[in-house]
Amino acid sequence: MLARQRQERILEIIRADGGARVSELIELLGVSDMTVRRDLEVLASRGLVARVHGGATEVAPRSTYEPGFTVKSGLQSEEKRAIARAAAALVEPGSAVAISAGTTTFALARELLAVPDLTVVTNSVPVAQLFHESPRKDVTLVLTGGVRTPSDALVGPVSVAALRTLHTDWLFLGVHGLDAQAGLTTPNLAEADTDRALVSCARRLVVLADSTKWNVVGLSTIAGLDEVDVLVTDDGLDQAACTVLADAVGRLVVTSPDTDEHELGRTPGELS
Template sequence: MSENQNLLAEQRRSLILDEVRRRGGVRVNELTRKLGVSDMTVRRDLDALARQGVLEKVHGGAVPVVEASTHEPGFEAKSGLELTAKEDIAREAAKLVAPGAAIALSGGTTTYALAQQLLDVPDLTVVTNSVRVADVFHAAQRTSGPRQGAATVVLTGGVRTPSDSLVGPVADQAIAALHFDLLFLGVHGISVEAGLSTPNLAEAETNRRLVQSARRVVVVADHTKWGKVGLSSFASLERIDTLVTDAGLPDEARGVVVEHLRRLVVAGEPEPEEGGDI
């Protein structure tokens, strides 16, 4: 981490969280030197991160929270994390969507950010099991009124999860009868051993159905998702066509990704020459 007195609070907190996770703990005085901010500013940042449940404050510093594989944060808790990275990923992922496509968006805060980037893409058919994603399109249509080329949104039924996704047999049956060109999938965790995983068993089954119904699968996930494992796996890395992530993904993880996936897109970075379109 380099010193920078002009970092926004969100950026500082992201850097602090990365440092805590990478080193297994940091002290307040180390962070003040690295970030070039006051002791009080660092303590406020640690308080905010502790309230979000992503680290634990200890005397003189902070340590990472070790999450159980069944722990499922709510939408609001996740929405405050890695905001800039999610917006960058969403803008990059939106470039993959052609007018008139039939796409699916799973639940999650990154797919929620993506939905906002897709409002001006004409004639989309959007299938989603996310109440939040559906609300993005419906709110835009209520504001602008009926317009030619507005997206057709299909919201599956089901039982609502803490992340505001609809899952279970009703959702699974609806998804199984559909076919879409692209699936944009948010994930709780991604790793070589476990593939894509989630803490919620019912959500895992619904995500399996989404993957089965998609011609191409695009995972949208910031770098903090790498190496995390939830209770239930629902797809191997080989089933993914593209991972869209941010520049925080470590080099060693990038090497692993390109061995298993057809395409890696890092927001803000040019793609290798051999990278092709979906």
């Protein structure tokens, strides 16, 4: 296969799935790691894809586009683990926590397996399965029910009705995009309704979003940035974005995938 043919095939894969990991492309195309990375750089230089840690994503995805759980789980994996570790440190034993669907929130759920005596409310099939299969007996698991989306979220009227009578200490929310004007967004209208119900049932809202989510706008707004108590992201976010977010949210936590250290922004009194 010629380089141009190979690059066109890579572009087809990324456009079909919204993104691709280097490891997947190596297996699909039968070429070396260096060849795939070189092809991705060529495509990125032509403005056809966006390079991210571990692979590449579609450029300026449509506001209604929603990649599947498997595709998203392979992107920014180290950043997501660092974000999850920092977010899990907020949770004390005996807490009631709501966890939305998403790959970063799934990473958080793995970290929360070490926190005793939790009540977990979730609309995420993978999160529910993780806790269900855990040998721990001190977790009360509440799965909302609803219609399943490509991101393995349960959404819709059934899910919203289940959440209306619940009250949790924390909500850990994964989002499709963050924007100064649009706020927290998702491409799925039914998921937006369910996420808003999750926000309403929690005392404190923690958003988990890696730096690639900044300036991404989905079809529907879940909440404004000023409604966020804590935003946990990674150090790939530029200084200008950090300044905007630190002024908008209650607390900004910037993590590094290379260390366990994180930097805190301003903190309101109720979260001290």
